[in-house]
Amino acid sequence: MNSGEDKITHPRRVRSFVRRAGRVTAGQQRALRELWPRWGLDEVSDELDLDAIFGRQAPRVVEIGFGDGESLVAMAAANPELDFVGIEVHEPGVGHCLLQLDAANLSNLRLIRHDAIEVLAGWLPAQSIDRVQLFFPDPWPKKRHHKRRIVQPGFIALLRRILKPGGVMQVATDWANYAEHIEDVMRQETDFERIAIDSGRLETKFERRGQRLGHDIVDLSYRLASAVR
Numbered sequence: 001m002n003s004g005e006d007k008i009t010h011p012r013r014v015r016s017f018v019r020r021a022g023r024v025t026a027g028q029q030r031a032l033r034e035l036w037p038r039w040g041l042d043e044v045s046d047e048l049d050l051d052a053i054f055g056r057q058a059p060r061v062v063e064i065g066f067g068d069g070e071s072l073v074a075m076a077a078a079n080p081e082l083d084f085v086g087i088e089v090h091e092p093g094v095g096h097c098l099l100q101l102d103a104a105n106l107s108n109l110r111l112i113r114h115d116a117i118e119v120l121a122g123w124l125p126a127q128s129i130d131r132v133q134l135f136f137p138d139p140w141p142k143k144r145h146h147k148r149r150i151v152q153p154g155f156i157a158l159l160r161r162i163l164k165p166g167g168v169m170q171v172a173t174d175w176a177n178y179a180e181h182i183e184d185v186m187r188q189e190t191d192f193e194r195i196a197i198d199s200g201r202l203e204t205k206f207e208r209r210g211q212r213l214g215h216d217i218v219d220l221s222y223r224l225a226s227a228v229r
């Protein structure tokens, strides 16, 4: 499809993030330049070959919007039997995470610096992921911004593509209204069932911020049916 047709049939999509100007420190800049080739995954013409990337077949976890990545690096270090792919668009966060990842020298974590929607739609192979983590997604609290919330039926359709049968989506939020929104969306997704799991989630930067504001933290997990869809 050429770009002309693309513009006609697919009007610009509402994104779940705005590119913030956030200052990239000199150290983060160096990390983005020098450490990216080792830990980063760039778009390929086909899908990513996760077996080749990690050099093994292990249960795989994708984290969307890892922020500064500190909890993701700690989680990967604590779970060497799992392989992790972190997705984030915020450059300073990616730079910060690269520095942590390089210091920890983990072989089970790789980073993607791109819109997660496109990564789910085309970069990751179908039925390749065991768990998707979405910790403290941007809450977009104003009603007119609710359409920017990443959890929408279209997002769940993308998860359904990449999750293995029986795979899990795990969300945490400190915004009561976002938790209700997620429950509303998921009620319509009858092949996902609500479950209680302990994934060993570690406290994140935005979780601490929510706690300082006096918000309750809500953890919601859903398992995709294991029957053939």
Ligand SMILES: C[S@@+](CC[C@H](N)C(=O)[O-])C[C@H]1O[C@@H](n2cnc3c(N)ncnc32)[C@H](O)[C@@H]1O
Pocket: 016, 017, 064, 065, 066, 067, 068, 087, 088, 089, 090, 093, 114, 115, 116, 117, 135, 136, 137, 138, 139, 150, 204, 205, 206, 207
């Ligand atoms: C509120 S922050 C939470 C960060 C981290 N998970 C934490 O709890 O500290 C949400 C993050 O999601 C990222 N994000 C939002 N939409 C995204 C998308 N479509 N693709 C990749 N990252 C996204 C933002 O850049 C931001 O860093």
